[in-house]
Amino acid sequence: MDKVSINQLSCPMPELDFEIITLGHGSGGLLSNQLLESGVFDLLSNEYLDQHHDGATINLTGRTAVSTDSFVVSPVFFPGGNIGDLAVNGTVNDINMCGARAKFLTLSFILEEGLTMKAFWEILVSIRNTANEAGVKIITGDTKVVERGKGDQIFINTTGIGEVHPTAQIGVSQIKTGDQIIVSGPLATHGVAILSVRQGLEFETTIRSDTRHFNHIVPPLMEAFGSHIHLLKDPTRGGLASVLNEVCRDSRKGIDLLQTAIPVLDEVNGACELLGLDPLYVANEGVFIIFADSEVVPGILEYLRQCEGCEMVSVIGAVTSDHAGQVVMQSAIGGRRVVNMLVGEQLPRIC
Amino acid sequence: MKFINEYRDPALVEVLMERLHKEVSKPWSIMEVCGGQTHSLVKNGILRMLPDKVRMVHGPGCPVCVTPVHLIDKAVYLALHERVILCSFGDMIRVPGSQMSLLEAKARGADVRILYSPLEAVSVAKENPDKEVVFFAVGFETTAPANALSVIQASQEGVSNYSILASHVLVPPAIEAVMNDDDSQIDGFLAAGHVCTIMGMEEYYPLVDKYRIPIVVTGFEPVDLLQGIYMVVSQLEKGEARLENQYERVVKKEGNVDAIGVIHQVFEVSDREWRGIGAIPMSGYMVRENYSAFDADRKFNIDIKKANEDPNCIAGLVLKGIKKPQECPQFGKLCTPQNPLGAPMVSSEGACAAYYHFANTLDKNL
Incomplete structure (x- = not known):
């Protein structure tokens, strides 16, 4: 398959009846569901996430590498990328540094009330594209919303899981x-x-x-x-x-x-x-x-x-x-x- | 990188080093006035390459280091005031005051902002008309034009919520203070290239005559520094005492006339207290009366008591070149960049920080 440029992988934002993230989007109730069902699940769709379950079940064999990282970069968008790219690449790289191939990622958002849906969507698309390009699957996630002034637009935590190469002896x-x-x-x-x-x-x-x-x-x-x-x-x-x-x-x-x-x-x-x-x-x-x-x-x-x-x-x-x-x-x-x-x-x- | 790499050329360095080794026959002590030069000497490993007979003594040219404690206390006090946005060059915010640094004040909720230019502080003032914006205007002659310009701009545009907390110091009186100190034994000086870019060279002729010492206006790259040192040593070996300009590609004899005009429009020369050294007559700038509305010192009229220095800190002796940083019993022990007793351990131009970051235990013999 020819390599597809990341820029070609843009994804139109769905029609929504809200423009900004509000506290309700992190409530776990109707608004949370509306946010996820509005396109987030579709965007990141895979056999694990499609279960819509509390967690994911995976099969691991051999030595396994695990690493977690939180992303708080300011500004969220910068020349050459955004916090979404970092959240995938950063954790995948931590797994790679164990001599391993990253296979799975978890994805947690802490959103600040008032973040525009447009910005959130752009970040989600970056996450999807980067994860696809890296060949890692996002298997579970979480979204919380904090009051305006209690965060800096968006914080992301990702945890990566990968298979360590059998010959790796790194330390x-x-x-x-x-x-x-x-x-x-x-x-x-x-x-x-x-x-x-x-x-x-x-x-x-x-x-x-x-x-x-x-x-x-x-x-x-x-x-x-x-x-x-x-x-x-x-x-x-x-x-x-x-x-x-x-x-x-x-x-x-x-x-x-x-x-x-x-x-x-x-x-x-x-x-x-x-x-x-x-x-x-x-x-x-x-x-x-x-x-x-x-x-x-x-x-x-x-x-x-x-x-x-x-x-x-x-x-x-x-x-x-x-x-x-x-x-x-x-x-x-x-x-x-x-x-x-x-x-x-x-x-x-x-x- | 053009205009940088040429002055870091190993082949040129080798030639200059050879000449220097040939030229020097007696032991000489040379003071580089500017902290930027100190850092370059240590960072590039030049001190270890010099002939044993050439001893570099690090001077007081670190503006952050010589800013009096009570002025930092004043900045901290203002910053903690809820209506004030305190803007500063980055170096200043970690320097300890008697209670805390601006960085700690920031952690306690103060609005402290790091800027690269005082003109940005005027913009911050315009964007925040309900707040007072104070720029901590610290520095030698180099930063004075930009600080003065910010006052002129604020005045012209009627930005009445802007003021500067000025702590400007001057190089020539500092050289005099060093020469007048009985404990210092300096044979020659490297004058600070950036300061002379603004002020020119005229002020240094009287010093050369009065103290019979060579002064060479010098740049900051390895080749600049080595050439400057070589020029001082050559004069000393011949028994000469002249003012020379190594940094000819930047420094003009008359300086930057426009910049000097801007300085004199806003500032006048006044007595100044130097942290660690004490009061030096006519050694700094204060804001002129007609711009007093933009002088934070007058505008806020706060009574901050003079604070005592940490008794363990020998910053004054280091700044005058009488002691080397590692001769301080607290160096790297009680005093580190994470927990500094004095300003020279904090600033990117402080001699103690230079030794801590770049020399450490490798260069015990420096």
């Missing part, structure tokens, strides 16, 4: 001195895209979020390289620096990084310079990190280079027995410095 304890560290794509793109539309900081840019899932990328990676892959990480909040520091702390090993090898898009770098942000600490959505035996690194690079979104894959550093617990980076000019964990939020510079 911080698997990391060995000499392991190479690979990043699948350019850093900081998502964080800067969000910042570019955040109130008070708006700036004109062509940067779009790189939110994507790895449900079609990680399973073949595990199939080909199996236990040679020691750790997969998704450097979301806190950025690459925070994730690598966690790994150093938990593995009691050191990490050497090479600044010149870390991929960052030119326009993202420019925005970071302007805003006083360090790309190492900016949130990512569309990249993942691999710790692997050096012997399989050429193969991993060859495979990832032909995967969408991974064209800029790069070996950024290695695990070392020196400076245990610390990430040390060789700067572009040859100096060395420690890369610490993010403290608080990255704040813009003053002058």
Whole structure:
């Protein structure tokens, strides 16, 4: 089958006799039913949801990965996606980081009274399209509504369930001195895209979020390289620096990084310079990190280079027995410095 | 990235480093005035690459660090007032006051907003006519034109619910204060490129003559800094004391005349208290009388008592370059970015934060 563009998968909003979400839509009563029956169930339809039951029954075999995540992004719509895309991709990726293929998702909404049905519909369509594209089924869900001012339009929680690849042996304890560290794509793109539309900081840019899932990328990676892959990480909040520091702390090993090898898009770098942000600490959505035996690194690079979104894959550093617990980076000019964990939020510079 | 990568070129860095190693024969102490330069030195690992004889001393050029505690207390007090929207550059909001930071005030319900430009604060004032909007106008000469412009704009457009809480400090009096301190032994200065972009170089000639010290106006990228250091060392080795401009691609001798005009329209030079250092005569800007309606200090006339600093904090000695951050017994122990005792551990331009974030235990020998 030819690949269908997400944009082609829009779905007309049903005719409704309400334009905004009200408290009644979360009551469990008539309005709740009206909301779900108005098209939500149809939109997300599959053999599990169509049961309209309190929960879903699934069959699992082998090792199973489970992960849960809540999504509270502001603004809800941003260049390159919306909270719906994130809610699917984010949890699918967490499952992928276990060396697993995500198969099922649960989906819970906390809606703020006053959210327009148009916005909710657009988010639902994104969720449907992204889930379909990833090949995951939404098997159960929930909707609650809170009073106006008690939420920020929409919060989403998703829980993912996936099948772990039989050869996967992923964990911080698997990391060995000499392991190479690979990043699948350019850093900081998502964080800067969000910042570019955040109130008070708006700036004109062509940067779009790189939110994507790895449900079609990680399973073949595990199939080909199996236990040679020691750790997969998704450097979301806190950025690459925070994730690598966690790994150093938990593995009691050191990490050497090479600044010149870390991929960052030119326009993202420019925005970071302007805003006083360090790309190492900016949130990512569309990249993942691999710790692997050096012997399989050429193969991993060859495979990832032909995967969408991974064209800029790069070996950024290695695990070392020196400076245990610390990430040390060789700067572009040859100096060395420690890369610490993010403290608080990255704040813009003053002058 | 154009205009950035050229100044981070490893080959150029190597050439400059070689020349510097050849040039230096005696030990010299050079102060980089600006906190942005401190961060660049540490972040790029330059301090470790310098010859042992060249000692960089970190100066007081961190505006957030030298903003007096009682002014932060005043901002917090105003922010907690329900009719006030307190707008600020991001750096300022985590700096501890005597009771709390603006970030904590925000968590307690205050309307505190981080903005990149004071002109946006004027827009916020227009959008919220029933509220008072106060911009925490902190900074050296660099941020003064934009802050002044916001006052002029508010005045011209009749935005009467806008005012600034001004805490502007000036670089030349700070250099004088450092030179007049018996404990500091500085042989030469890197002057702050951004400040001189606005103010030009004229103010620095008298300092060069009075103290017989080389001053080199310097940029912020690795190549800029190394060239600036090399220029200072060259002068010192030859026994010269001149004002030079390394940052010629940006800094003009006369500065930005329009920006200076805007500053003088709104501000006048006044005595200022510097956190950790004390009062320095004629070292800052205050809002002129004819714009007093836009001066939050006069508008709200709050009596905030002067607060004591945490006795464990040696920020003043660090800001004057007398102590290095890691020489403080509390560094990384009682005092961390999560729980700062003083402002230099918070600001993106504070020396303590630079050492904590980028040097940490790797650079004990710095």
